[in-house]
Amino acid sequence: MARRVNAGTAAWLLGGTIVTFTLATAALATPKRGPNAAITEGRHVFRYDTFGDEAFWTGVLRLQEPIATLTPVQALGAGLKVDLDALPAATVDALRAGQVNLNDPAVTLDLLARDAVVGVKAKVEDGALGAVGITCALCHSTVDDALAPGVGHRLDGWPNRDLNVGAIVGLSPNLQPVADLLGVDVPTLRSVLDAWGPGKFDATVFLDGKGFRPDGKTAATLIPPAFGLAGVNLHTFTGWGQVTYWNAFVANLEMHGQGTFFDPRLDDATKFPIAARNGFGHVRPPEGKPDLVTPKLPALHAYQLSLAAPRPPEGSFDPAAAARGGALFAGAAKCASCHVPPIFTEPGWNLHTPAEIGIDDFQANRGPEGRYRTTPLRGLFAHAKGGYYHDGRFATLGDVVDHYDQHLDLHLTPAQRSDLVEYLKSL
Structure with a gap:
């Protein structure tokens, strides 16, 4: 959700003193930082950094008040996930033995205190809940249900299609x-x-x-996946921008972090009346406050690009049918003309008009380009829940294939359509 903008800028000096030094000195003093370090840092940002958004979720919405009364059963019912690896062995054993009261709000507070609720950061002192904020992982991580539904090992980049925001x-x-x-x-x-x-x-x-x-x-x-984005240009369903653009957009305008964001397209009062009225295309930190978003964007970007799409589970598709479907995908079905392997979207400006893909223009016209992005296809099984396309209008992959068969006059046989589905399931 978007936030109001505090006007003004801040200038920052090192310890209040202007410091000068030569580039050579700076090069010698700065330790080398490899890509693995950036990925590790980015993972921490993705999982645990709120960008200072507690000011909104706690100070404005006061969500700490209802959260303090939530039981684990209620939290899991709302789609929140529990990180099994954040729990001590004794707690895990007690959960397995059914010895934890999942109808006790105090258990929820204990989970929050241990950073075990995926995507939620909370300050818990003396059994009382203080400030609450959210992280990227709230929407773009889930768990593998290793212990119980909603309790397991983190799956970063997988969309949480159970989360009822x-x-x-x-x-x-x-x-x-x-x-x-x-x-x-x-x-x-x-x-x-x-x-x-x-x-x-x-x-x-x-x-x-x-x-x-x-x-x-x-x-x-x-909620879209945040995996398999290496080599992919435009990130969102309607092509707002690249991954790092959307990180800045979400951190500032949706999570309500304390940072900087610039996009003059949001000055269009006809298309974006609320954004234009509130200056959402020109966000700066409050006067005298630091930018808690922008310095973290490079590492966050590195981590997201490191998240490969997951491979489908063994036995989840027919290999022979998938092989036949792959030939159709690259040939008669014309799928690969847009979903170009191995990234399965177009390299470059990967957008199409609603008429080209045969659907309505409502969501496309809410974006800056009036088009829809060609969605990368790897790891489809990981976000099948809720359906396909931006709004879940197609319940199954078979429905998607049938749509294009009709829209493009492909005249595929039922067997060919079935083979295409198996190929998509294999990606």
Whole structure:
């Protein structure tokens, strides 16, 4: 969700003193930092850094109040995940033995104190919950359910399609500032949040105010994966920008971190009335406050690009059918003309008009280009929940193949369509 901008800039000196030194001295004094160090740092940013967003989630929305009363059962029901590796062995053993009261809010506080709730950072002192913030991992990590549903080892980059962002935000006892931003009353805002459901979020509603599509369905889109992005140009469903652009966008405008963000496209008051009115394309830290976002973007970017798409589980597709489907993909079905192997999107400006892909233009027209991105196809199994395309309109891969068969007049046989599905499942 977008935040109001504090005008002004800040100048920073080292210890209040202007320091000068030669480039040669700087080169000698600066230790070499290899790519692995950047990836390690980026992983920490991805998992644990709030960019200072506690000021919003705690200070404005006061989410610490309802979270303090949540039981683990309720938290898991909202799609929050528990990092098994953050728990001591005794706690893991007790969970396995069914000796932990999952209906006790005190257990939730203990999990938060141990940094075990994926994507949520909290300050817990003397059994009381203080400041609460969120990280990238809240939406873009899940767990492998190794111990129980919702409790397991982290899977960074996998979208959390169980996460009910709208329901969690709706717990806030102070939604009025968000309602005021959108120019609606709180009951209307709640109807928008309730419509999102698990696995969806609407980043654009806080730019254009459109909570619903013309057909009455939610305008929210599915939480996308953050893996398999190496070599991929435009990152979002509608091509807002590259990965590092979207990191800055989300950290500042959605997570409400304390940083810098610039995009004059958001000055378009016709297309983005809320963004233009609030100066969301010209965000700076509050007067005298440091930028807690921008210095972390390089390492975060490095870590995200290191996240390869996961391989499908053994036995999850028919190898012989997949081989036949691969030949169709590259040939008669024309899939590879856009989904170019091995990145399975176009190198370069990977966008297409709604007419080219045969769907409506609502979501495309909410973006700056009026187009949809060619989605990379590796690891499809990891985000099958919720459906395919930006809004989950196609429930199965078979539905996707059928759509293109009709739209492109391919005249594929049922067997060929089935083989294509097996190939997609194999990626």
